[in-house]
Amino acid sequence: MNEHNVVFQPGNVVVAVQEGSTLKETMNDAGLAFDFLCGGRGTCGKCRVRITRGLTSPLTKEEEMLEANELNEGFRLACLTTVQHDLIVELPNQKSLQHNILIASEERVFQLEPHFHKVFLEVDKPSREAQSSDWLRLKESLIQKGYQDRALGASISVLRQMPDVLRGANHQITAVMYESNVAGIELRDSTQTMLGMAFDIGTTTIVGYLLDLYSGEELSVVSTLNPQTSYGADVISRLTFAGHEENGLTKLQDAVIEAINQLISQAVEKVSLTKSQIYGISIAGNTCMHHILLGINPQSIAVSPYVPALSETLVLDASELQININPAGKVFMLPNIAGFVGADTVAVLLSTELDRSEDIKLVIDIGTNGEIALGSREKIVACSAAAGPAFEGAQISSGMRGAVGAIDHVYYRDTLEYSVIGGGEPLGICGSALLDTVAGLVELGIINKRGKILDLEQVTNPAAQRFKENLIQFEGQGAFLLADSSITGHGRAIMITQSDIRELQMAKGAMAAGVRILLETYGIQAQDIKEVLLAGAFGNYLTPHSACVIGLIPFELENRIKMIGNAAGTGSKLALLSSSEFRRAEAIAQGVKFVELGSYPKFNKIFGECTYFTIN
Ligand code: FES
Known part of the structure; x- marks a missing residue:
């Protein structure tokens, strides 16, 4: 089969590929980072690249997903376009691939208790009078430090290194102990760092x-x-x-x-x-x-x-x-709880100490699969809500992840204002801005309780008149314009369409139904919850008021919401720094009662109700 060269720009990365390979496969081979939001199934239309040399006719699916002017300018979808000639391909603004990754989190006090211990040893040297083996002499030194002879062991890799390390360090070594096993040996005294x-x-x-x-x-x-x-x-x-x-x-x-x-x-x-x-x-x-x-x-x-x-x-x-x-x-x-409530949730629970809390708290990690846990030291119930990708910007017409160029917050002031991650021209909206936009429209009465964008004549709130220019029709459906094509980084308008609102309703409906079913299972009301802890990237950036207006979180809890950052990262740190925290993780995983939403008797009814917007 023929081979062709594909040059990716910027950077002039040249890749030789078999004819018929997709651009996605070619980029993967070249190790080029690129976000294929739908996994390359040709359904999201977000993997646009521009072919500046070697352009061929678009596929029908590309014609459906891209606008005529984009097709003429050479835009194609990288997951669908196959290489038939030598190509020069321009990748989109690389800024948009720089993701905002959440690393900060709340820390908590705990007892350091490392899994490993280092012990400095001065091992006896062999002599004609004392001819015992290296391992026996090393063990003898450990026994003198309080280790028990019968339990002591070492891996074959340690035994292989042992003769050289002992002699290379004049028999002054550091043994790295994992329980009663010598996990490693190091030259001289290295007990200061591990x-x-x-x-x-x-x-x-x-x-x-x-x-x-x-x-x-x-x-x-x-x-x-x-x-x-x-x-x-x-x-x-x-x-x-x-x-x-x-x-x-x-x-x-x-x-x-x-x-x-x-x-x-x-x-x-x-x-x-x-x-x-x-x-x-x-x-x-x-x-x-x-x-x-x-x-x-x-x-x-x-x-x-x-x-x-x-x-x-x-x-x-x-x-x-x-x-x-x-x-x-x-x-x-770390241990898992269920198929869709995994070790990351256990880490969040470890870090929030829900299992030790006197007060009932709700812990939510919002994502494609949202994990929700409710409880206190008495009991914890948890579920996973299949929210779908709307919160991450997929399946949303102008959606993108929370990366540079994404509108992340929207403000309805005298005029419509927004902030863009990294500043500069916007490229799309991420989940937190989707929430702000829709919540604002709900409060202005432009979107009704069922999620429909109303015609301006139906809107009774005078404050809504300020934004009448933003209400447009797009491809036969109502839409709300956030940024005109003349001010965006890619020359396409950024908007929220009626279909986007439906996607959001599905996503928030799933999460809200999860919260309601956990409350029912626990036998309490929303107001019994003392604190709502939002973990993870999305939870960290969203506006609590918007989350409550759209009904993602019960309205009465708006003032009890606290962002806890990357709590899964904190839990992972705790499990590494303390062997008792690691053991506690297992106890937490076994103690949580998992609630399968799909088999909950009234799930469909509750989910349907939860897709509505809360208007206070
Ligand atoms: S990744 Fe190509 S269309 Fe979604």
Whole structure:
């Protein structure tokens, strides 16, 4: 088969590919980061690239999704267009690929209790009179420090290093102990430092925290877009890819492990340390991310009754997973609760201490799959709400993730105002702006309770008249214009259409139904909740008032909402820095009562009611 050269600009990245490969496959091969929001299924229309040389006729699907002037200017969809000639392809404004990744969070007080301990040893040297083996003499030194002879063990990799390390350090070594095993040996006295890295593996982003395991100090923080996004934006598309593509699971596993290894390198380089000083890493991620990282087929999550392959804590050798830290290093996997309530939720509960709270609190992590937990130290109930991708900007006509160029907040003042992430010209709207826009329209009476954009004549609120220019018709449906094509970064208008409002209603309806069903299951009313804790990126950026106006969160709780940042990251750190917190994570996972929304008796009725807007 013929091979062609594709040149990607800016950067002049040249890739030779087989004829017939899609541009998406070509970009993946070249390692070019790109956001394929619908996973390359040709349904979101967001993977626009411009072909400046070698352009061929568009496919029917591209004609449906792109405007005539865009097609004429050479725009095509990277997931659909195949390479038939040598091509020059211009990638969109790279700024839009820079994602805002949430790394900050609330911290809490806890007892440091590392999984590893370092012990400095002066091991007896062998002599003609004392000819016992290296291992016996090393064990003898450990016994003198209080370790029990019978329990002591060592891995083969430690035993291999032992003769050289002992002699290279004049028999003054540091033993790194994991329980009663010698996990590593280091030259001379290295007891001052021991490192670990805590990871929060999100469907969209990965954050890693390099920690000093003795002091708990955070030495550096690194983050990246989860490279699996090239294979699908959400959990469902990853499950589909893992289950139906050839070597799909391996590709996803390799992608995440490579990203983890890159982050480890970046984190230690930032502070001039080395990977071999890292002995432990902890992992918090949703059940799908958890299974993929372990190379476990996640298909059981995808079909009823949606059970995970495993839900307990796990301690694995890092080398087994090809994670590049000290060869004796361990990976601490936090436990899952259910197929769609994973270790990331357990980490959030660990960090918020819901299991120790005297007051009843509601913890919400809003996303494509929103996780909701309600409870106190008495009991905790949790569910997962299939909100769909609207909050992340997918399936929304002008939607995009919360990246540079996204309108993130909208204000109805004398005129319509908005803020753009990173400043500059807007490229689209992200979930928080979608909420603000719709909430404002609901309050102005431009959108009714059922979500319909009214004709201006039907709007009775005089304040709404200020925005009458923004009410437009687009492709046969009502729409609200946020930014005219003359002021956007790509020359296309940014708006909210009637269909976008329907998408939002579905998403918020699912989340609100989850909250209502948990309240019913618990046997309390919304006003019994003392605090609403919003975890995760979306929760951190949304405007609480907007969330209450649209009914995502019960209105009476508006003043009890608190943003807690990347609480999953904090939970992951706790599990790494304290072995008792790691054990507590397992107790939390086992103690939470999971509520399956789909099989709740009145689910459809509750969901239908929850798609309406709350108008106070
Ligand atoms: S249409 Fe190409 S990624 Fe969605």
